[in-house]
Amino acid sequence: MAGPAIERLIQTLARLPGFGPRSARRAALALIKKRSALLTPLVQALTDVAERVRFCSVCGNVDTDDPCVLCTDSRRDSSVLCVVREVADLWALERSGAFRGRYHVLGGVLSALDGVGPDDLRLESLIVRAETSGVREVVLALGATVEGQTTAHAIAERLKETRVHISALAHGVPVGGELDYLDDGTLLTALRARRPFANSGE
Amino acid sequence: MEWTDEAIVLTARPHGERSAIVSLLTHAHGRHAGLVRGAARMGAVFQPGNRVQARWRGRLIEQLGTFSCELLRADAAFLLRDGARLACLAAACAMAETAVPERAPHPVVFATLESLIRGLVEGWPGWAPAYARWEMTLLAALGYGLDLTERETALRTNDRLAYVSPRTGRAVTASDAWRWGERLLPLPSFLIDDAYAPAGIAATDIAAALRLTGHFLERHALLPAARVRLAARFDTAEKEKPCHTRTP
Numbered sequence: 158m159a160g161p162a163i164e165r166l167i168q169t170l171a172r173l174p175g176f177g178p179r180s181a182r183r184a185a186l187a188l189i190k191k192r193s194a195l196l197t198p199l200v201q202a203l204t205d206v207a208e209r210v211r212f213c214s215v216c217g218n219v220d221t222d223d224p225c226v227l228c229t230d231s232r233r234d235s236s237v238l239c240v241v242r243e244v245a246d247l248w249a250l251e252r253s254g255a256f257r258g259r260y261h262v263l264g265g266v267l268s269a270l271d272g273v274g275p276d277d278l279r280l281e282s283l284i285v286r287a288e289t290s291g292v293r294e295v296v297l298a299l300g301a302t303v304e305g306q307t308t309a310h311a312i313a314e315r316l317k318e319t320r321v322h323i324s325a326l327a328h329g330v331p332v333g334g335e336l337d338y339l340d341d342g343t344l345l346t347a348l349r350a351r352r353p354f355a356n357s358g359e
Numbered sequence: 360m361e362w363t364d365e366a367i368v369l370t371a372r373p374h375g376e377r378s379a380i381v382s383l384l385t386h387a388h389g390r391h392a393g394l395v396r397g398a399a400r401m402g403a404v405f406q407p408g409n410r411v412q413a414r415w416r417g418r419l420i421e422q423l424g425t426f427s428c429e430l431l432r433a434d435a436a437f438l439l440r441d442g443a444r445l446a447c448l449a450a451a452c453a454m455a456e457t458a459v460p461e462r463a464p465h466p467v468v469f470a471t472l473e474s475l476i477r478g479l480v481e482g483w484p485g486w487a488p489a490y491a492r493w494e495m496t497l498l499a500a501l502g503y504g505l506d507l508t509e510r511e512t513a514l515r516t517n518d519r520l521a522y523v524s525p526r527t528g529r530a531v532t533a534s535d536a537w538r539w540g541e542r543l544l545p546l547p548s549f550l551i552d553d554a555y556a557p558a559g560i561a562a563t564d565i566a567a568a569l570r571l572t573g574h575f576l577e578r579h580a581l582l583p584a585a586r587v588r589l590a591a592r593f594d595t596a597e598k599e600k601p602c603h604t605r606t607p
Binding site for chain 2: 301311
């Protein structure tokens with residue numbers, strides 16, 4: 158149906174998250190039809206990323222500079238370090254705009270079966286940062302899963318000697334969530350993490 | 360083909376972007392895997408240790424088939440804030456996933472794992488000895504249980520079983536142990552004595568028990584990382600402290 162070059166493009170696109178063979182075919186066709194508006198800028202962007210983007214040696218984020226823009230931003234609070242599993246989690250927190258400290262990307266979580274152990278994560282560099290970079294608080298922003306929390310406990314254990322304050326994200330009712338639709342586990346953790354209700358007048 | 364059974368979630372591996380291959384330990388159908396469509400949005404259900412009502416469907420019995428599951432008890436959520444108990448839950452589920460053969464009913468393993476998880480959730484102080492005993496049950500259910508035939512002799516002669524041969528799995532009495540020197544594995548009494556009070560068992564005994572069961576489990580299945588980490592907790596735990604006063 159299409160030449161080998163186009164087929165190769167379709168097959169490559171189909172390997173991307175969110176794409177299947179049909180959507181890859183549509184995307185390829187759109188790229189070819191809008192060569193100057195889509196294809197050329199995309200080629201340029203991909204070349205830039207392939208040549209310039211690297212992992213930040215400090216936090217593990219991806220950026221064109223090393224250290225990354227988040228690590229060199231002097232307006233950020235260096236005393237608070239947020240530990241996340243992957244770069245996608247860092248981006249999610251940045252999107253919220255709620256956190257103004259520094260990050261540390263672990264590169265995964267401890268796995269029960271797959272042999273991902275502490276040596277496979279960026280744990281040593283986290284300990285060094287916590288000890289030497291004037292960090293007062295480490296926020297463990299890992300998933301509310303068995304693997305995520307197993308990793309959080311392992312990190313907390315390792316950080317015990319550094320004497321930094323260790324906190325973790327709350328687990329509970331999401332904004333916009335109705336109790337009737339929540340699963341039992343979320344309701345349970347929400348009840349366990351209940352806190353005094355502050356009146357607006359207080 | 361179709362069946363419905365109660366089950367404990369062991370693992371959930373992502374399959375594509377939205378689905379997962381979920382492995383369950385069921386009451387009547389043993390360890391059974393199946394595809395769950397849309398599992399990415401059901402992360403809270405497919406946490407290891409959770410109790411579910413599972414419905415399996417497949418055109419042929421040999422096929423992977425698909426599961427649809429309803430959450431019965433979110434036991435994992437109870438343990439997320441307790442590092443030691445969470446490590447035990449992860450180890451138990453990973454051990455069952457690794458050691459229990461697929462699609463062979465093991466109602467005893469199911470019942471004892473369920474009981475262990477219930478103990479963890481209810482904050483039972485003797486969870487660590489209970490875990491070691493569960494591994495003994497697992498070994499026995501898989502046909503690799505320790506040989507305790509010398510037990511009667513030991514009782515008659517006012518002796519006690521204190522060691523196990525790492526080769527044969529046969530327990531030997533304390534007075535006979537000198538023949539084999541240091542090659543024998545220590546057998547903590549609580550592993551074979553049901554009347555033993557679990558609350559007073561030292562972390563060193565737990566560590567010895569896990570070394571013993573781990574030795575025999577490793578002969579038949581790879582010890583999963585979570586199980587290795589749990590044993591390491593007790594290896595590094597402070598000596599001679601009872602596990603109910605200081606869990607590692």
